Amino acid sequence: MTILVTGSAGFIGFHLSRRLLERGETVVGLDSLNAYYDPRLKASRLAILQGYGTYRHETVDLADRERMPAVFDSARPSHVVNLAAQAGVRYSLESPETYVDSNVVGFLNILEGCRAHPPRHLIYASTSSVYGNHANLPFGVHDAATHPITLYSASKLANEAMAHAYAHLFGVPATGFRFFTVYGPWGRPDMALFKFTDAILNGRPIDVYGEGRMQRDFTYVDDIVDGLVAALDRPPAPDPRWDATHPDPATSAAPWRILNLGAGRRVELMRYIEVLEAKLGRKAEINFMPMQAGDVSATEADTGETRAVLDYAPSTSVEVGVGRFVDWYRDYYGV
Structure with a gap:
């Protein structure tokens, strides 16, 4: 297989690419290496991937309508995994145009590449945020997700609809995967676990929103990668039971489906912080804050x-997963 992985120098894209390379696949990685967060972290991930002989990198912005067709012409991938995106719920309140460029225009370029060079399977990242203020827990793919409450989640819901159109027409x-609060080694600096760890080790207080009562389905990155890899050779077929x-909402008369990727359990944010404190051997100074716009x-x-x-x-508990993150953080930053 030749697998095009977009966002290969990003958090999840790096872990997926490394897993695929370790099992002998050819990976064409695409990443713009932008400065949304510290480019040195992206460079460190990329250096590891480039140590594999079957990895080739393309530094391209997904929204580059001129260069993206050439990536597909050159790679002719058997599979495409689109993980590149402008991430972050809160940042979408500050820079909405970035989300349209990366998540909508960029995904259209992916779809057009797949139209020109049809892969055996297109897999793309969606998000649990598409469920919005859906009150029924757990969130199920067969429930309608039609009321996103941030532009980030709206852009991901648009991806699901766009992918369906291309499945139907071409x-x-x-397969769209709705990710639930992914964490683990090599995580992004704008994510809660990274920010909490950095602050606690440096004697700064942490801001805890929702008065600490929020609950999240924290999902360890290796468990996410397990799902992505398992899906590669299991493309969807038209659902013969689909009734117009x-x-x-999760299947179609076209070869298209939506699946959740999560741990399948809720953990209160304060419990998550307690696990981190125990691993660090330090107590956090906490600033309790109200819920922010866009939070659930x-x-x-x-x-x-x-x-x-x-x-x-x-299968990864938060105790194990947080511990692995802290071990990586201490080793990478030498603290």
Whole structure:
């Protein structure tokens, strides 16, 4: 297989690319290496990937309509995994145009590449944020997700709709994965675990929103990668049971589906912080803050469909996962 992985120098893209390279696949990695966060962290990830003989890198912005076709012409990938995106719920309140450029225009360029060079499977990252203020827990893919409350989640919901259109019109088999609060080694500096660790080790207080009562389905990055790898050779087929009079939001008469990737359990934010404090051997000074615009009180993935389709079995507890992150952080930063 030749697998095009976009966002290969990013958090999840790096872990997926390394897993694929370790099992002998050819990976064409695409990343703009922008300065949304410290480029040195991206450079360190990329250096590891470039140590593999079957890795080739393209420094391209997904939104570059002139250069993206050449990437597909050259790579002719058997599979495409689109993980490049402008991430972050809160940043979408400050820089909305960035989300349209990267997540909408960029994804259109991916779809056009798949139209010109049809892959066996297009896999792309969506987000649990598309469920918005959905009150029924756990969040299930067969429930309608039609009320996003941030531009970030709206852009990801747009990706799901765009992928469906290309599956219907051009037969591009597409699986969209709704990720739930991914964390782990090599994580982004704008993510809570990274920020908390940095602040605690440097004697600064941490800001805890929602008065610490928020609950999240914290999902370790290796469990996310397990799901992505399991899906590669299991592209969706048209659902023979799909009924246009009672449409299922997760499947289609086209080769398209939506799946959740999460641990399938809620953990209160304060418990998450307690685990981090225990691993660091230090107590956090906490500034309790109200909920921010775009936040929801709780998330939890219903992974029943993912288990059935992919034999997906996430197994990493927050105690193990947070511990591995802290070990990586101390080693990488020498603290």
